[in-house]
Every structure is written in structure tokens, then in C-alpha cells.
Amino acid sequence: MGWQDIVREEPGKQVLLNGNEAMARGALEAGVHFVSAYPGSPSSEVTGVLAQVSKNFNFYVEWSVNEIVALEGAAGASFAGLRALCTMKADGLNVAYDFLTSMNLGGCRGGLVLVVADDPFGHSSLKEYDSRFLAAAAWVPVLEPSTVQEARDMVKWAFALSEQIKGPVIVRSVTRISHSRGIVTLKAMKQMAQEADFKPTQQFHTFARFHQEVRERLKQVEELFAVSPFNFSFGPEKADLTVFTCGTGWLYTKEALFSLQLEDQIKIVRPGTPFPLPKQFILGHLSGTKKVVFIEETRPFLEEKVLALYALHSENLSQIKFYGKATGHVAGLRGPECGEMNTDIVREVLARLTGRPYHASAAPLTKEEKKSLQALLPPRDYVLCPGCPHRASFWVVKSALALEGNNGMVIGDIGCYSMGAMETGFNLFNTLHCMGASAGIANGLSKLQSYGFKQPVVAMVGDSTFYHAVIPALINGRWNKANYLCIVLDNGVTAMTGHQPHPGSGKNAVGEEAEVISIEEVAKSLGFMVKVSDPFRYTEAIHDVLKLIRMPGLKILILRQPCALVANREQKRRKVVVRQELCRGDACGCMRFCTRVWGCPANVWDKKHEVAAIDPAICVGCGVCIELCPAGAIVWEGND
Amino acid sequence: MQKETLLKEPVNLIITGVGGQGNILVSEIVAQTGCRQEWNVVVGESYGLSQRGGAVSSHVRLFQHQEYGPIIPIGEADVILGFEPLEAARQVVDYGHKNTCLIINSHPVYPIGVLRGKNKYPSLDLLFKKLREMVAEVLIIPATKLASQLGETVVQNVVMVGALAGSGCLPFRADTFIEVIKKVVPPKVRTLNEKAFYLGLEEAQKIKSLKSL
Ligand code: SF4
Numbered sequence: 001m002g003w004q005d006i007v008r009e010e011p012g013k014q015v016l017l018n019g020n021e022a023m024a025r026g027a028l029e030a031g032v033h034f035v036s037a038y039p040g041s042p043s044s045e046v047t048g049v050l051a052q053v054s055k056n057f058n059f060y061v062e063w064s065v066n067e068i069v070a071l072e073g074a075a076g077a078s079f080a081g082l083r084a085l086c087t088m089k090a091d092g093l094n095v096a097y098d099f100l101t102s103m104n105l106g107g108c109r110g111g112l113v114l115v116v117a118d119d120p121f122g123h124s125s126l127k128e129y130d131s132r133f134l135a136a137a138a139w140v141p142v143l144e145p146s147t148v149q150e151a152r153d154m155v156k157w158a159f160a161l162s163e164q165i166k167g168p169v170i171v172r173s174v175t176r177i178s179h180s181r182g183i184v185t186l187k188a189m190k191q192m193a194q195e196a197d198f199k200p201t202q203q204f205h206t207f208a209r210f211h212q213e214v215r216e217r218l219k220q221v222e223e224l225f226a227v228s229p230f231n232f233s234f235g236p237e238k239a240d241l242t243v244f245t246c247g248t249g250w251l252y253t254k255e256a257l258f259s260l261q262l263e264d265q266i267k268i269v270r271p272g273t274p275f276p277l278p279k280q281f282i283l284g285h286l287s288g289t290k291k292v293v294f295i296e297e298t299r300p301f302l303e304e305k306v307l308a309l310y311a312l313h314s315e316n317l318s319q320i321k322f323y324g325k326a327t328g329h330v331a332g333l334r335g336p337e338c339g340e341m342n343t344d345i346v347r348e349v350l351a352r353l354t355g356r357p358y359h360a361s362a363a364p365l366t367k368e369e370k371k372s373l374q375a376l377l378p379p380r381d382y383v384l385c386p387g388c389p390h391r392a393s394f395w396v397v398k399s400a401l402a403l404e405g406n407n408g409m410v411i412g413d414i415g416c417y418s419m420g421a422m423e424t425g426f427n428l429f430n431t432l433h434c435m436g437a438s439a440g441i442a443n444g445l446s447k448l449q450s451y452g453f454k455q456p457v458v459a460m461v462g463d464s465t466f467y468h469a470v471i472p473a474l475i476n477g478r479w480n481k482a483n484y485l486c487i488v489l490d491n492g493v494t495a496m497t498g499h500q501p502h503p504g505s506g507k508n509a510v511g512e513e514a515e516v517i518s519i520e521e522v523a524k525s526l527g528f529m530v531k532v533s534d535p536f537r538y539t540e541a542i543h544d545v546l547k548l549i550r551m552p553g554l555k556i557l558i559l560r561q562p563c564a565l566v567a568n569r570e571q572k573r574r575k576v577v578v579r580q581e582l583c584r585g586d587a588c589g590c591m592r593f594c595t596r597v598w599g600c601p602a603n604v605w606d607k608k609h610e611v612a613a614i615d616p617a618i619c620v621g622c623g624v625c626i627e628l629c630p631a632g633a634i635v636w637e638g639n640d
Numbered sequence: 641m642q643k644e645t646l647l648k649e650p651v652n653l654i655i656t657g658v659g660g661q662g663n664i665l666v667s668e669i670v671a672q673t674g675c676r677q678e679w680n681v682v683v684g685e686s687y688g689l690s691q692r693g694g695a696v697s698s699h700v701r702l703f704q705h706q707e708y709g710p711i712i713p714i715g716e717a718d719v720i721l722g723f724e725p726l727e728a729a730r731q732v733v734d735y736g737h738k739n740t741c742l743i744i745n746s747h748p749v750y751p752i753g754v755l756r757g758k759n760k761y762p763s764l765d766l767l768f769k770k771l772r773e774m775v776a777e778v779l780i781i782p783a784t785k786l787a788s789q790l791g792e793t794v795v796q797n798v799v800m801v802g803a804l805a806g807s808g809c810l811p812f813r814a815d816t817f818i819e820v821i822k823k824v825v826p827p828k829v830r831t832l833n834e835k836a837f838y839l840g841l842e843e844a845q846k847i848k849s850l851k852s853l
């Protein structure tokens with residue numbers, strides 16, 4: 001529903017938006033002309049929702065093939081004087097970084113805003129990352145919102161700021177902003193019409209001599225930040241204890257103070273512009289305080305900057321004791337110096353420092369009660385969806401490598417199929433890192449034969465990953481005579497992040513028909529031996545894998561089946577049932593293959609009858625378990 | 641619309657289940673309903689990888705004066721709406737207190753470790769008994785079964801919204817819920833969802849009235 005609300009004209013209206021929708025609204029209120037992104041949690045919905053509403057307006061939106069291409073496109077628009085937005089998850093900033101550091105030197109023209117969404121705790125990421133450090137290393141200014149409404153405000157202002165300083169600006173979000181909902185008071189949307197113009201006399205270059213200019217630009221930014229309403233304090237004018245907080249920490253700290261009834265004793269200082277640090281603002285609040293606590297996600301960025309500032313100015317300031325992640329006094333959910341924050345952590349720190357214990361208003365459960373309940377609860381691991389083609393593909397590779405019997409290695413990559421490193425994916429992957437890493441690592445491994453490494457190597461990459469980052473590694477492999485099998489798991493969409501289209505989907509971001517860039521055509525044109533198979537016809541697919549790994553050189557096998565969630569939406573399910581008289585349960589030699597080994601969530605165990613069953617509510621009727629059951633007990637309904 | 645006062649500030653609600661059970665739609669419905677009754681609302685959600693069969697939960701907080709962050713502190717959930725028994729119980733361990741009101745769909749979704757025979761899913765009787773000993777109110781709603789009576793198990797989540805309305809645990813009015821449901825679900829499944837809502841509402845009211853006998 002957020003998408004309906006973000007296009008409302010009614011200024012003053014209060015609507016409930018999530019942080020990503022609010023940032024999209026900020027871009028609309030700023031009159032954005034060009035939007036580009038590669039999807040990645042928790043950032044995807046900013047561009048996702050703008051793609052959905054772009055028809056109502058007249059701006060351009062694309063899902064790009066990867067983040068650096070997305071940012072380059074957005075910069076093109078900015079050079080032509082237009083306002084451009086580029087969104088990505090933290091990991092995407094690494095991909096875009098080479099261009100960002102270059103472009104920042106020569107600067108840009110139309111407002112160019114990057115929304116970078118970090119994922120403290122790694123709720124849907126393999127690592128937790130603090131983009132502020134990268135932004136600072138690139139000398140790009142950072143705004144950091146504390147609430148959903150402020151996320152809108154900051155994105156909107158970032159366009160104006162970028163135009164004023166003629167350089168890009170980063171808005172740093174985190175999961176708890178992007179994926180939180182809050183009330184936003186709408187403001188007017190700007191008119192969109194503007195001509196793109198890039199005069200032949202204009203130049204945007206990168207040269208080392210520009211570093212000084214960027215330094216000057218940062219000084220200008222600092223002056224603007226010095227008077228920015230995004231930097232404010234809360235509570236008593238003078239306090240012995242001051243909390244410096246950025247981002248989500250603001251609300252956690254407020255709640256902690258409120259519940260400890262310390263609002264009139266502790267001051268909160270909230271810089272919304274952590275880089276470049278608004279030095280005068282910070283110094284003003286350092287003066288007169290005795291203890292400073294830092295509350296921020298993920299790493300101690302603000303803390304390190306403030307500590308350095310204090311060191312430079314200590315002769316004018318009184319003795320201050322600092323408490324934060326760097327000093328070891330505050331730990332996030334993942335331990336010291338990292339991790340996500342929450343109210344409990346802040347409350348515990350403040351209670352400890354002030355000696356004021358917290359008493360919850362409701363009577364808490366006892367430790368024993370919690371422990372005895374907890375003891376009953378088995379864990380819940382991630383699983384591939386019922387009927388997910390990746391499960392079949394993993395089974396194919398696992399079986400083929402077992403048949404080959406030479407300790408084959410499986411090199412994994414990023415997407416839903418990262419679950420190949422988990423139980424649901426038969427713990428198949430030997431390595432798992434970042435977009436495209438599999439083919440590169442496989443290149444290296446396959447060159448180690450002279451050092452005695454003789455195991456077969458299989459790299460598994462997704463379709464979206466193939467376009468994003470695998471092609472250069474494959475070219476490298478072919479050029480350098482690598483020797484492995486690269487399997488492309490083609491399910492037609494970028495499934496993990498919400499089923500966005502990719503270059504092979506035949507659709508673009510706004511749903512128009514688009515050219516299909518066929519994976520096999522790309523691979524063939526590079527001279528690869530290519531085979532396409534269906535993972536659901538697993539006997540043939542196993543045969544194909546075996547044949548290909550025994551062949552010399554770098555080969556490509558495409559295992560193609562649409563993502564089960566998409567297929568389930570589009571096709572009618574065929575019903576699958578268990579002929580329970582044929583399933584002999586534990587007595588069967590298969591060791592309860594369907595539930596114990598195969599592990600599709602729809603293959604369940606009928607405890608009463610001690611036989612297998614199918615959960616009709618979630619089975620999508622892929623039919624794979626029918627073929628896999630050694631007793632022939634699983635059948636299509638009607639065949640029983 | 642007349643503004644109602646919250647008895648407690650903030651009121652903290654957790655909606656929990658397994659990826660794919662429609663958690664986000666329900667948190668949207670609850671949050672929008674809160675807005676319509678003119679409270680301030682903040683929602684914190686976990687999604688992404690957890691949508692792939694993992695445990696998902698949304699934190700919904702209602703308030704009128706002071707602004708709150710999107711995560712409920714440990715031990716401070718007033719209501720837990722669980723689409724799956726195990727996940728509801730898991731939230732009780734972290735977020736429950738003695739007065740928490742629990743509304744649970746009785747239909748289990750087995751974790752992969754249980755399906756594989758590695759872990760044991762607790763007996764529901766034992767689990768519910770334990771929960772009843774721990775918190776003020778436990779309403780067990782056969783939401784999946786009720787939804788399948790409508791021919792669509794997917795609406796078990798909206799049955800649970802109905803149960804939340806019928807439980808009286810939160811100062812939400814049924815008609816406000818219905819207005820929001822009409823707005824957020826696609827037109828062709830509106831009637832189905834309304835029916836689901838009322839099934840849940842009646843079920844919760846029935847249990848409540850039996851209890852008060
Ligand atoms: S047919 Fe078998 S493998 Fe496919 S979804 Fe149904 S139970 Fe799972």
C-alpha cells in the first residue's frame with residue numbers, strides 16, 4: 001500500500017511508510033529524474049517502489065546489471081544537469097566504489113544521491129558492514145537518518161546539497177530504518193520537467209590534482225552542516241553525562257532515558273551528518289560534560305571521529321571519560337566493536353553508568369520459566385521453498401560428485417542458492433563469499449594441478465549473479481585455460497531480493513518487454529561448451545554434470561527451471577500424494593529418504609501412521625520427489 | 641473519528657510466524673488500523689533471507705506521546721500474535737512478561753531439523769500448558785483449519801487478525817480493521833478476507849465467553 005501513498009499529492013497528509021518508501025518519497029519530493037539500482041536487502045524497495053510509480057510521473061528507472069553500472073548511469077544523468085538517485089546495499093557500495101572514488105574527484109552537476117543501506121546483524125546479508133568508513137575514505141559526505149520521516153527529509157535535502165557542492169552525497173540507511181514503518185507527513189512534490197543538457201565545453205574528469213578541490217568541497221560541506229537542523233541536541237543544556245548518537249540510536253536512547261527517568265539529567269547529542277563531522281557543533285557539546293557515551297550502528301565511526309577531535313582540542317576542554325564500542329564499554333548484538341544496537345543495550349549501559357537500575361512495568365518471567373520453555377523449542381533453519389529448483393540442482397551436483405568419487409569441490413555464490421552452504425542445500429558449498437567470487441575462486445583452484453590438486457571443481461552461480469559479476473571471471477578462465485564446470489542456476493529472476501527482473505527475464509524494471517540476453521548465447525559467443533538441462537529431470541542432469549566434469553577445460557551447464565514462487569503464481573498446481581501402503585516408513589530401506597534427506601518442507605511425516613505424507617497446503621507439485629522415492633510411493637493424484 | 645486513549649504507552653505487539661505466512665501483510669493491517677484510530681505507530685520488521693522458511697517477526701508499537709524506536713525491548717511485548725506455535729513460544733522466551741496475551745494458531749509448521757528427524761517438535765498440549773502457566777492469557781485459534789474451511793489456507797493470517805480483534809487484547813475496533821482490510825487486499829479476494837476475519841473474530845470471542853463462564 002505504501003506505493004499508493006508515496007504518490008499522493010496531498011501535502012500535510014500523514015501516511016504510514018517504511019523507510020525505503022519514505023526515501024523514495026523524498027526523491028519524488030525532490031523531483032528526481034533518473035533512478036538506477038541493483039537490488040539488495042535491505043535497500044531494494046526504494047527503487048522497487050519508484051519503478052512501480054514511475055508511470056504516474058515522467059522519470060526514468062532501471063534495474064541495472066550491477067551497482068557500478070547503476071552509479072555510472074546515474075552520474076551520466078547528473079552530468080547532464082538532472083537529479084539522479086542510485087540505491088544499493090552495503091555490499092553494493094564496494095562494487096560501485098571504484099567509480100565513486102573517481103567521480104567524486106571530478107564532481108558532478110545535477111543532484112546525485114546514493115542511498116546505501118547497511119545491514120547491522122546481517123539479517124539478510126553475509127556480513128555486517130559500516131558504509132560510513134568507505135564514504136569517509138572516498139571523501140563523500142554522509143547523512144544518517146534516525147527515523148522514517150527523517151529518511152525522507154534527508155534524501156530530499158541531499159539532492160539540493162549535492163547540487164550546491166557539485167559532488168555526490170550518501171544517505172546511510174540501516175535495516176531498522178529501511179524495514180521499519182513510521183508516520184510521514186507528506187510535503188509537496190517538485191515538478192519534473194527539465195531538459196538534459198551536457199554542453200560540449202563541459203568536462204568531468206578524474207585527476208590526482210583534484211584532491212585539493214575535494215578537500216575544499218568538504219570544508220564547504222562542513223560549513224553547511226554547522227547550521228544544519230539535522231544536528232541537534234535534546235535534554236538539559238548542561239549535563240555531566242552526554243550521549244552522542246547517530247541514526248537509530250537516537251530513538252533507542254530516548255526510550256532508554258525515558259524508562260530510566262533520566263531525561264532531565266542526561267543530554268543527547270544527535271549529529272545527523274556524521275561525515276564530515278560538524279566540528280563546532282560537537283565541540284560545543286563536549287565542553288562542560290564529564291562523561292560521553294557513544295551509541296551508533298555498526299562500528300564506532302562517530303566515536304573515532306569525536307575522539308580524534310577531542311585529542312586535538314583537549315587543552316581547551318575539561319577531562320572527559322569516553323564510553324563506546326571502541327573503548328570496549330558498549331557492545332552490539334555481535335559483540336564489542338560491531339553489531340546491531342537496541343534499547344536494551346543502551347538502557348543497560350546507562351543504568352550501569354548512572355547506577356540507576358531499570359524496573360520494567362510488567363512483571364518479568366523468571367529465568368527458570370524461560371529456560372524450561374526454551375528447552376522445548378527446536379531451532380528453525382532457513383529452507384529453500386517447497387519445489388525450489390535449487391534443491392533439485394544441489395541434489396544433482398551432490399549425486400554426480402558422489403558418483404565421480406574424487407572429493408569434488410563446490411564453489412558457491414550469492415542468492416537464494418547461498419543456502420547451498422546450509423542444511424537445506426545439503427551443506428554442499430565449500431566456499432561462499434560475494435557476488436561472482438565462485439568463478440574466480442574456481443579459476444584459481446583449477447590451476448593447482450601441478451601442486452597436486454586434482455579434485456573436480458564445480459562453481460555454482462545464479463542467473464542474476466552471472467550477469468552481475470561472473471562474465472569477466474569466465475573470460476579470465478577461458479583465456480588462462482582453467483578447468484572446471486560452471487553451473488548457472490537459471491530461475492528467470494533475481495529471486496532472493498524480491499523477484500526483480502534481470503537481463504534474461506525479458507522485462508525491465510517498469511514491466512516493459514525487453515530484449516532477452518540469453519545466458520547460453522553469451523557463453524557460446526565466448527567460445528564455451530554450453531549445455532542446458534532441467535534440474536527436475538535429475539537423472540539426465542546428473543549424467544550431464546558427470547559428462548561435463550570429465551571433459552577438459554572450462555564448461556558451462558545451465559540448469560533451468562523457474563523460481564518456485566513465480567511458477568506457483570503463474571501455473572496451476574498438480575496434486576501430489578503418497579500411497580501410504582507403498583511407503584513402509586522406517587522399515588523401508590530408504591531411511592525415510594523424502595523427509596530425512598531430500599527435505600522439501602512439503603514432504604512431511606505422518607506420525608500417526610508412521611509413513612510419509614505430502615502437506616497439500618504448501619506442495620507446489622514440482623513432482624521431483626515422485627521420481628526420487630525409491631519405493632514409488634509418491635505419485636500424482638489420480639495415479640494412485 | 642473519536643480518539644481513544646491507550647491504557648498503556650507504548651502498547652507493544654509482536655506478530656510472528658514462518659516466512660511465507662503473510663506476516664508483513666498483517667503488520668501492515670494492524671499498523672494501518674492503529675493509524676486510523678489516530679495513534680502513532682512504528683513497526684520494525686525482519687525480512688529478506690528470513691522469508692525463506694525462517695522465523696519472521698514484526699514489532700508493532702502504538703503510542704501517543706513520546707516517540708519510540710522500532711524494536712520492542714526484551715520482556716516488554718503486551719500481545720504476541722503467533723501464526724505458528726513454536727515461533728509464538730520462541731517470542732515468549734525473549735519478549736513475554738507475566739501479563740502478555742498470547743494468540744496462537746495451533747497449526748505447526750515443522751522446521752527442517754524436525755522433518756529430518758534431528759530435533760523434536762514439542763507436544764502441543766505440553767507447550768500450551770507451559771505457556772498458560774507463564775502468561776496471563778493464551779488463546780489457541782485453529783486458524784489454518786478455519787481458513788481451509790474457506791478453501792484457502794493462505795488466509796489463516798487474516799483469520800488471526802480477526803482473532804486479535806476478538807480477543808479484546810488491544811483497543812482496536814472490528815470495523816476499523818475491516819475498513820483497512822478492504823483497502824489493502826486486492827478486490828477479488830476482499831470477500832474471502834472479510835470472511836476469514838470474522839471467522840477468527842468469532843472464534844476468539846467464543847473462547848473468551850467459554851472462559852468467563
Ligand atoms: S512434489 Fe514433492 S518435492 Fe515437489 S513441492 Fe511437492 S512435496 Fe516438494
Ligand code: SF4
Binds near residue numbers: 384385388416491692
Ligand atoms: S524464492 Fe525461488 S529461488 Fe528462492 S528459495 Fe524460493 S523457490 Fe528457490
